[in-house]
Amino acid sequence: MNVTIRLRFALLYGGLFLVTGLALLALNYVLFRNYLRHNSAPTWFKPLLVGYNSEPFRRTVDRRAAEYQADALGSLLTQGTTALALVVIAAFGLAWLVAGRALRPVHQVTETARRVAHSSDLSERIAHHGPADDIKELADTFDGMLARLAHAFESQRRFVANASHELRTPLTINRTLIDVATRRADAGDDIKQLGAALLESNRDLEQLIEGLLTLADSEHSVLDKTPLDLADVTEHTLKQKSPEADEARVALHRTLPPAVAAADPVLLERLVQNLVENAIRHNRPGGELWVTTEATGDHVRFTIANTGPVVAAHETASLFEPFHRLATDRSGHGLGLSIVRAIAHAHDGTVRAEPKDGGGLTVTVGLPAAEAVLAPAHRRRS
The missing domain is CATH 1.10.287 (Helix Hairpins)
Incomplete structure (x- = not known):
């Protein structure tokens, strides 16, 4: 009780x-x-x-x-x-x-804190008007904390955006200069091989910057949500990734019934893309890949499983930490699953990973269904 x-x-x-x-x-x-x-x-x-x-x-x-x-x-x-x-x-x-x-002012503080925790909207304030007592001091302290947090998050967002812009410019210049140098008529085989290696390294740095920027942007709650069929997004992503799966000799198994979620189109596509890329990259030659969508009541689920290396149960939680990679894995930057978790949480969703019997990983993402999110919002506006 x-x-x-x-x-x-x-x-x-x-x-x-x-x-x-x-x-x-x-x-x-x-x-x-x-x-x-x-x-x-x-x-x-x-x-x-x-x-x-x-x-x-x-x-x-x-x-x-x-x-x-x-x-x-x-x-x-x-x-x-x-x-x-x-x-x-x-x-x-x-x-x-x-x-x-x-206790009404205390309940007001609690309700505001709950809304901020669920929506990540740090612009809201309690703004308690009352006598200068303990409740007034608590409300003003909470408002001050929200103001400092909002300033810190805004400073972080500006820093990431400015840093990404500043880093993109020299990398773009480097890519152009290397490409021009390797295309010169007098460029020898050594120059071309060195240029190819430098271009590959440059692409890795560009992907790392894009991943960091996406991770920073997806940490904020998504306010503008539209109905999106998770099955269509997954089908579109699989068509783009099929050549990579064929090259890795990975057999695709898909079960994609309609599952309409309330999400941001760009972020949802990035979530599915990261999971598919991760499942293909960390699979074994001749392995298999299972992709499933499902609608259950107020939520939709996206599940992807592969036949990759054996993953210990105690390591699954740390896979979602930025830059974390398994001891036997040196590919990628360790941001793929971190971005997936950030996007899922920004949509008030969940994500979990479980080791698969015989090796591999099963990742399940749960998102609110469009009907459960958009219909109540439409009724409130009307």
């Missing part, structure tokens, strides 16, 4: 009121009992009673007085307990209402 702070406050205040009421009821009981004991039959009244001096009559009067005391004390306990129960219930309800009103 999830006991909220509001419930704890209400129980605390109701419990304190109950304890105080019980103490007050017990005190009244003792005082009233003492009063009745000394004043049930006043001393000045007893001699006036005819026959009081006789022993039977005196016992009858004293018995009636004791019964009166017992009835009065019982009535006090019954009515006092009933009244106390009603008042405690009212106190609990009042404490519940007061605690809810007092």
Whole structure:
């Protein structure tokens, strides 16, 4: 059972009121009992009673007085307990209402933090207007933290964009100069071989820069989502990669029923492309590749499996870290699966990898279905 702070406050205040009421009821009981004991039959009244001096009559009067005391004390306990129960219930309800009103700013902070965590929109602020108390200080501190985070992310984005631009320019110039040098009429075989090696190295650096830029851009939440059939995107990617699969002698097996997701077209294509490239690159000659799409309720799934090298179960989580590669693998830059994870999270999706029996890896990406994302948004706008 999830006991909220509001419930704890209400129980605390109701419990304190109950304890105080019980103490007050017990005190009244003792005082009233003492009063009745000394004043049930006043001393000045007893001699006036005819026959009081006789022993039977005196016992009858004293018995009636004791019964009166017992009835009065019982009535006090019954009515006092009933009244106390009603008042405690009212106190609990009042404490519940007061605690809810007092904690409303805290709930506002929580809701804002939850929205920011899910949407990565750091421009939203709590902007709490109220007295200068602890809640106001908490809200202002949270707003200040969001402002610093937004500034840090914006600085990171500008740095990546500027660095990528600055690095692309010299690499483009290098590629042009090498290409011109190797095409000269007097270029010998050694120059051409050196130029080919330099061009290959230049292409690796360009791919690394593009991967870093894509990784940085895909860390942000995707706000502009459109309906995209994951099966169509996968089919288009497989057609482009079929020559590479044929060259590596990899047999493709596809099961691609319609699976419409809410996603960014460029990022979704990059996600599928990275997974297909990774599965082909890390496959064995004459191996196999299975690609499947599936629609299940509010989500769609893309699953790809290959017959590559054996991967230990404890290594699967680290495969999604940037620049991480297996000890036996020196190909690529180690950014492919990192970009896949970033794109999946930017779409509020999930990704997981599992070792495949006999070697290889099975990667499953789950994304929200278009109907589950776009239909509620359309209803809210209308």
